[in-house]
Amino acid sequence: MSVEITAKFDKSYLERFSKAKQEPDWMRSFRLDALAKAVEIEMPQPDKTNITRWDFSTFAHQSSKSVAQLSEVESLPDTIKDFVDVKNQQQNLLILRDQTKSYQVLSDELKNQGVIFTDIFTALTEHGDLVKKYYMTDAVSVDEHKLTALHAALMNGGAFIYIPKNVVLEDPLQVIFWQEDADLALFNHVIIVAEENSQLTYVENYLSSHNETHTVANVITEVFAHDNAKISFGSVDHFAHGTTAYINRRGIAYRDAKIEWALGQMNDGNTVSENVTHLLGDHSVCYAKAVSVGRGDQIQNFTAKIVNHGKHSDGIILQHGVMKDEATAIFHGIGKIEHGGTKANAEQESRVLMLSKGARGDANPILLIDEDDVTAGHAASVGRVDPVQLYYLMSRGISKQEAERLIIHGFLAPVVQEIPITAVREQLTDVIERKVY
DSSP: OHHHHHHHSOHHHHHHHHHHTTOOHHHHHHHHHHHHHHHHSOOOOOTTOOOTTSOOSOOBSSOSSOOOOOSOGGGSOHHHHTTSOTTOTTSEEEEEETTEEEEEEOOHHHHHTTOEEEEHHHHHHHSHHHHHHHTTSSSSOGGGSHHHHHHHHHOOEEEEEEEOTTOBOSSOEEEEEEEOSTTBOEEEEEEEEEOTTOEEEEEEEEEEOOSSSOEEEEEEEEEEEOTTOEEEEEEEEEOOTTEEEEEEEEEEEOTTOEEEEEEEEOOSSOEEEEEEEEEOSTTOEEEEEEEEEEOTTOEEEEEEEEEEOSTTOEEEEEEEEEEOTTOEEEEEEEEEEOTTOTTOEEEEEEEEEEOSTTOEEEEEEEEEEOOSSOEEEEEEEEEOOOHHHHHHHHTTTOOHHHHHHHHHHHHHHHHHTTOSSHHHHHHHHHHHHHHHO
């Protein structure tokens, strides 16, 4: 795979691409070093899923279409507009259409406070040293495996968010990554930095609609919560059936910091998703919540992992999935308490609900404890709709289909309700409705 890709997007291609994007010299060198590593290292090997036959090679790296700038969100198509509060023209919103910034609003108040909220290429041009400090240094390494190396070499879009010390955002920041060009791959990189005592809520949406044309999404997100910072991260991933997706979200929380993940994993194509958070500081906290709905013949492999390094750190994992048709989903919940993480807590729950005979689910709870004075626990289940719940609802005059619908929405509600933007939360509910029925 890498031979085919690196032959097409070789050193000279990357040099031209980097120059056209006006990237700093360090970024150009970073790409070239990653390209060399991509040839040498192996593909990732997610447990219980063989991805060696998945197509990560068929894609276009740049769009052949010109992207028009949007003057207002009302001009968006309904499928995209549904995720936006169209009545609020002052909302903090960034839209990347085929990896090109087409719309951006950030309030003057936040600009004056030093908040940075922009696409990754603008950040590289205007805040290069700051990007360099966080870009694939501590959270994700280039040489973890072939897909991280290819990402580093071919990154073609993303966002950079920086919240200065003591700045608390009352309103959320939202980014929409809109894949309109069916051939275009998203090698997307997002960096979020919250300095000491700062707070923000961030929501991102990955949206595409093509089903037959094949392409690739290789997404890496790096989240840094410094001392006493709080980051609330919500997402709805909704790549079409034609997109093979690798999604890697990492978080680092320092002393008294908190990272909350609320992930709606609604892709229709084959997907490998990793969500890993390191609680480095004492009293740091991570709540990792995720829901997914699988249908058709897709294969999904989800890993949620929290590593407790700090004393009195608290890591909670909640994963719920619904599978129908011939879909397969594997959920890995990993809680790890490192030596020295005294009084740490690691808890997890992974549950899969199967709606069809051909659907497959696998929930794997794992606890790795290297410290004595800790608390830890796990729960896992794979099954069908509870007949007792179904009978109870039907005995109240509710039809079987409506009763199943209510049970499914209740099953997924603990995560759906955590999405912080009302329009996105409602649209996620609609996506679930369309996928299940």
